[in-house]
Amino acid sequence: MSIISKTVEAPAKGVRMAIISNRMEGIARKMQNTLFRTARSGVLNTAHDFSCVILTADCELLASAESLPIHTLIGPDIMCQYVKKYHPVLKAGDCFLHNSPYEGDSHAADHCLIVPVVDEEGITRFFVLAKAHQADCGNSKPTTYMGDASDVYNEGALIFSAAKIQSGYEDNQDLIRMCRARIRVSEQWWGDYLATLGAVRIGERELLALGKEIGWDTLKDYAESWFAYSEDKMAQAISRLPSGKVTVHSAHDPFPGVPNGIPVNVTLEIDATAGRITVDLTDNIDCQPSGLNLSEGCARTSAMIGIYNGLLDHSVPPNAGSFRRVEVKLRENCVVGIPRHPASCSVATTNLADRVSSPVQRAMAEIASGYGMAEVGSIMPPAMGVISGKDPKSGEAFVNQIFLGVSGGAGTPISDGYLTMIHTGNAGLCRQDSVEVDELHHPLFVASRELVTDTEGAGRHRGAPSIRSEFGPVDGCNMTVIYTADGTINPALGAAGGGPGGLSDAFKRERDGSLTRLPGCYGLALAPGESVISVSAGGGGYGDPKTRSPEAVFADLSEGWISVERAREVYGLAITGSAEDGTLAIDIAATEALRALA
Structure with missing residues (x-):
């Protein structure tokens, strides 16, 4: 081949890779839109707490559209591997329900539907996966976040390990009956199941059409080229940093089962010459009798999130290729590692995961001036709790998670904190609820929602301030609010001279107007005339405030x-x-x- 023909071939290959990459992202977006527009529960059709991804037949993450990082970076690959382990022969029309935190999933509330994309010759070409946070998953209490669970038995969720919920495109009615019998809002779950199923079947259909259009060999070559390109982009991004090693510390507030809180040690090492980053989480305590333990998927992912945030390079595709340049060291039976059954991982996507992500991005700021981020405000105040009760108008039970007021964005070297970040794990992709929509869908009244003065993490680029919101049940309704707030004692720390964000807080307003301060993890019973006041945590600031x-x-x-x-x-x-x-x-x-x- 002549030099001229080689020169022409390289750009052509790059153009083809870009076009197919956009097609893949488009398929993932179709999956997302299907789930968003057809889901029944507010946590999905309002807050957008779900994710859709495409993986190769070898279980490597390929495309994820606008999915939540804590759902998608690491975890889908492990789950697909378990599907292949338990079901060596995969067929068109198969679909698997998987939510085991011991086998790749984040926590039991995230129901995943996994479909192998099998061509006409019976060859598995890809996997599509949709992960949807459930309004109720059969826990012993009406919440999907059991922060006070002493173990998985006390947690009580239905846990499925790559269970075949469809064969030949027909439902396994045994599994359907199990879910309907155990989940408190069974009709709502059924609607969300159908929405999630629609998403994966749309992905399957579109990938089969794409393979028929351009050929499976072309798609295989694309995946290899896309991973190589992504790995190279990650290596380049790391090479721009100085080499260094640092250990930073964080801590989760005291909680049921962990009266002294949970200290977290994160050691970050950057090898700029080799283009590699290592995060060591092994120097941490064992799993605790609490729902805060991280699943393996969340432990690895939370470290990765901090790295991607700290690089400040959005041209690096988050896929299996760029992952090759990062090593996350974990150990078994560690609170931020690989849990052993029966340790509960009920709150794995949020609280302790943020206590890994935020220190990683703060550690990057310590090593590399102009990189990294401050810490994001901690999560899960009452305004992000799970509400439940019986609607006085319909007489029907309701259970749903609300997103009425959570902020927390961290200051960066180039920008102020994103106001509605919520937490590092969803990267601001979950949405704050509309007050009017929440009041329409549930028997609650929102009295106020406002920013709190002087709660931002001060800095050259400041963190987001806290949000104060107040809500309660309408007349004739008794409501329970279950929440698992961190950040009431340990604030989000600043970086590079920035200050800490404001603390989270919560109060109950009694019928006489008096206020009672509430603990961080609580199941609050509200009668008509009572309300809860929620204050979210502010984000840390970046840089000296007097240089702002x-x-x-x-x-x-x-x-x-x-x-x-x-x-x-x-x-x-x-x-x-x-x-x-x-x-x-x-x-x-x-x-x-x-x-x-x-």
């Missing part, structure tokens, strides 16, 4: 996000005039003098 642009500080002051006192004392901003008469302005000379004293 005076204009940016003034904008936060004007919006009411910070007070005059905080603007002066923390950010070194002096002002003149008054907000009342519209003369408020920056005093440039006084600001320079204030900052010179720092």
